[in-house]
Amino acid sequence: MADVRRTRLRRHGLTVLRICVVAALYFGSAEVGLLQELVRSQVTPLWPPSGIALAALLLCGARVWPGIALGAFLANVSLGPSLVAVLVITAGNTLAPVCSYALLCRAGFRVRLDRLRDALSLILLGAFTGMLVSATTGTTTLLLAGVLDEGFWPTWSVWWTGDAMGVLVVTPVLLVLRSARWPKHVPASRWAEALLLMAATAGVGLVETSSSPLLFLGFPLLIWAAFRFQLAGAAPCALAVSTFTIVSAARGAGPFAGHDLLTSMIALQAFNGSAALTSLLVGAVISRRNQTEREIARACGQLAEVVAGITTADQRLGLPGEEDEHDGRDKRPERVERVERVERVERTRQRPSPRI
Template sequence: MDLRVFRVSRRKLLVAVIVFAVYVLAAKAGSAFYAGGRAAPAIVFPAAGVSIAALFLEGYGLWVIITAASLFNSFLNATPVLTALGIASGSTLQALLGTYLLRRFKFDPRLWRFRDMALMVGVAVGATIISPTTAALMSWLTGLRGAVSPVQQWISWWLGGVLGVMLITPFLISWVTHPKLRLTRRSVLEGGIAFLALAGMSWLIYWTPTNSWGGVPLIYALLVPLFWISLRFGNRETITGLLAMSVISLTGTVFGWHGDPAATLGTRLFQVQLLNIILSCIFFIVSAISEERHMAEATSKSYVNQLEEAFEKLKSADQAKTEFIAILAHELRNPLAPALSSLEFLELQEFSTPEKEEAAMQAKRNIKNMSHLLDDLLDVSRISQGKIKLQKVPVKLSALAARVVQNVQLLVDSRRHKLAVDVPDDLPEVLADSLRLEQVLTNLLTNAARYTEPDGKIWLTAWEEKGKMVIKVRDTGIGITPETLPDIFEMFNQARRGASRTSEGLGIGLGLVKKLVELHGGTVVAYSEGVGKGSEFTVRLPLAAAPSAKNPGAPVSAAPEKKMAHRAVKASKKRILVVDDNEAAANALVKLFNRLGHEARAAYRAQAGIDDALDFRPHIILLDIGMPEMDGYEVARKLRGYPEFEKTIIVAVSGYGQEEDRQRSREAGFDQHLVKPVDLDTWRGLLEKA
């Protein structure tokens, strides 16, 4: 024998017995309030609520038990067989219809929504028409008559069913499905006081002659604890309070103080029953609205907490991404530094063949391109975090354009392009961050050179128009497809710009251009007639308030307009100490500085650098930041502690170049922070100012 089947059958049998017993007891309790003729059912019929709750919880299969329990109750009341069959049929159909409506419209036993409370009221009012109608019809057929008119009798029976379903059904469903209470010490105390107040006030009104105070009916006082319970507690607790009030009021009307002696007991019960139904409807609505408000607040709080958690995760992920990019840039820049220094050193020599010179120039160009790419990648991260702060000053555009041309000259020459520049000297100054504007124009010209086939033409022009500075970069390149043009400034956009060629790089150059221009309060737009017809990018920037005598926005490391790789060294001979745990990078710099006519030494450990500085007394100390045992910040602080180095130029040379890194350098006592790899022109500018 399958024990699982046995367990299920035993449970069903137990449920059937319980439902049968509860139904009969509820029917007998309702009979205690009987106030009509002998053949009339009770004016309060809680069994109607029991039957719908039973079918909703355990399924339609219990209809047989409901029918049997109704017949048994009629037998106990000595009801004629035909009438008993009619009452049982009506009660069963009523329970089936009520259960169907609750399930059809997805009634939630937790009673958290207004629609659930409204649905329960609708079922109580609508489904309970069946039982009194059937009972009235059977009474008429059997010739049984009550003490009141058939219409009044039908209304009394119907209201009895309405009150039973409205209070008993949700009470049983909610407590059976969710028996646990969310108890706290405060809620127990507050709930106890509220329910005692409701019970005490109901007892005072219905069980004693004291039904008014100061001429005001005490019935109004019931509203206070009812509002208290419905607003402070859930729908389930509100239903429990209404049920308790109904029991006290009905029993008090029958067994306690009888109220107005001129009114019959049936009339008084009818009035109390009608009042209880009205109060139930009102406070169903009040508690449902309050519960939905609490749910909305809890949901909102939950969403806020989830959003805060998601924001923190995104913030952590963004921070991790930023740190990863910074570390990646540092690790990539470290090997670039000695490579560039070695190439700069070779550039100062006489190459034996043009091929060797071309190879060195190509290697140098690729190193600078990679360094430029790393700068762009870090800037994207800074912009996304709002960490880029512009140092806006009046900038002379012609001088800045000369530096930009120098930045891209190697790339332009390697692709045999013709670059035409028309940026007059007499243009008004623009209000801009010189370094960032140089970055914008460098990116635009680099983009034009990359996407123009060899032997192409590129134009850089600028003019004043309507109080704005207009800068245009135009090329004869592969053009931009109409599908790509609207998204050309999107970050990491690597969409195809032409029919036969995909984009190069990471797709961040133009996105960075747009962000930087917007930070300047300007605009940038792209235009192309289509594939193979070139493209143009137009930048509009605000002008400076007034021209200045010189350009204070130019960087310290700004190179001259024409590159002079083999020019004579103008700076006086300097003693230079290079401290870097990367021996290749340190040695390459020492060779470069010695070739430039200076005296340079290298130290590969932090403490060795301090000792060598005390012995060598350099004019300039170049410190790597990420050294073992002691980082460059600590070395700088210790060096500044010696009187001998108060005026010595100490420069941080690091693969880390974010604003917080530069700020830490300033706080540690560095005079300047250079990011690897550093080119020859920057070193020359530093040496000339030392």
Template sequence: MNLTNRAVTLPLWAILYFVLGYFSHKFNGPFTAAGYIWLPAGVTVAAFMLAPMRRWLGLGLAFLVAQMLLGMVEGRDAFRMLLFSLDEIGFAALAVAVIHLTKFSLEGLAFLRGLLLAGVIASVGGAVIGAGWFWLFLDVPFWATAKVWAAADFVGVLIVTPVFAGWARFRAARSGGRQPGEFFFGLAALACVLATAALVFDGTRIAQLSLGVAYALTYIPLFFVAIVALLLGGRGGSVAVALLTVLVLVNTAQGDGPFAETALYHGDSLLIAQLYLAVAALLTLLINTLRTAREQTNAQAAARQNDVELALAASGQLVYRLDPHSGRLRWSGSVERALGLHDSALSTLDDVLARVHPDDRAEVRRRWLRECDGETRGDLTFRLLLPAGATTTIVDMSGPLLDGDDSVALIAGAWRVIASHDTEGRRAA
């Protein structure tokens, strides 16, 4: 990142911090010590995760300016805002520094593990220091403040950080990537998240339902969030959780929805909403982790298969597996390149034997179908009547795999193409 990019990035992070902080305070309503929602916690953790450590000082100063400006806009005590900024921003940086000591990555299980660890360190550390200060100097109960503070920060990290971490790695997909059907079904599921969340958490639409039914309906948006994560991956899932967060918090803060109906006071309803959103975020992260692990495994398997295919093609070899009971063969390598035939033309033992030179056919049949008696099995050289009007000399290197009763379960082997002759009378060169 050059100087110009940094000049744009730092103000952008500060603006995101300020905007999410402003709306967090709007959702919270009046509070003395700790707000029930604090989304900027996810902004600070995401920024420190995505930036190299040498740029953390600039990020910290940008967040400090944003927090002080937020305090000025809302008429809060400047000294308290300064202490709050140092507490929150400092522990976010410490949390990310700790996870960098582990095998941290922005993908897969390493990201989920790192995110949870960073969330716990940042939220608990900030809550202990912040609540301790209020307890010592303002005689505010420590535990009541600390649990609200920690919950707000932790859920803020779970909801906001995956959005920035996922989209920071976004690259335009090449053709042949995600299937169009998956993409459009994913968009439909995202629309269902919005529709069902608006229906369930708008008190005017569910007022005629019992409270138990209203609570049961809150599972429906979670179902569609899971579908979005499965079809659109981690980025789509994080966006679904972010949109769900907006709808849940806006309606709950206004006193609508099942959470507001059951809470004794405003803070309780927001804490219940926090728990609900934390479950949604963790569900999405888990699905994305499993999906990423599967995709990485499939990519590695495909890469290994491609390497094998290239090696076989370069060496003029074919690898096969023969089931002696059914007579079916499965080939690896390019049969068409080596022999001029499609794989299906040599899919059974009878297909192969029909193309073996008559003088060699009995020996090839015995080699593949005889019972294994434990003797050392050498290579076999034989001729194929391929291409038409010519012969191709093949060296077969194979051996049986035995079942527990010492019967042949399958035969695995390789063919090496030695030479092709225009007439069948010539010997291999």
């Protein structure tokens, strides 16, 4: 009885610890996300807490939702127009990742992201559908509180874009880190390629944050990262490319110059959604291909072992090959009959003689 009680206490303590960690990560990432705020120092085009919240639910289960609620309350308590508005916004920020988690579980989502359907589910259900809850709840609350200066739809577009981008670019990185293993016996050329990819991504980021409208330069890097490093390279590369694009949109530079807030958010959502879709889909397809190749190699190895075993048995019994070397006739039926005859002789020899 005491052991059962200690086990339950340990389990509850671990759950409380996870809730506290999720709340701390949510609050810390919210402070980082607010550095690029666009509306009322509260609405940002990249909201990392939404990605952290969904990843926590996928990895730890639904029991950590109080940590999401606590982190959302701490992040909004100093920003909201009133306590009631803060509580409603907190409820929306908590309910959105929970809805995304429920939709992904319903769709049979796997955290390894090694299937095409997993990537599509994360994009369509986890990001675009689930985050409608927080965007609609938060924007409606600010409208009813009478503190919206940009209008409902521009604010709603920024809110939805930020939450969806948090899921698209942050959640895959956390899922990759959870299952990441330090590679063994990696050749120097592989490290050189990874460093070259990082340098190229940084260079493209500098171009994106300048006045030059060259956002499309990020797509070759995404395909390169996904094709050569699968999801482990595609997810961080997509996060970097999207972050540089969001900085450009917040500054009104490049292709976002001279447009109103709603138009810029539509363009930003389209670009970041395309980038995430490209990286996740290509990474999932390549991972699936590699897994299929490993399964084929394993099956070929097992078949080779079976053939080697049959050949060894034939040599031990002194039987002829598949075909007679003189007339070319198939000797397999004769070989099977001869093996059975030898086995019967062996069983008769091992049988004890009857007593008289």
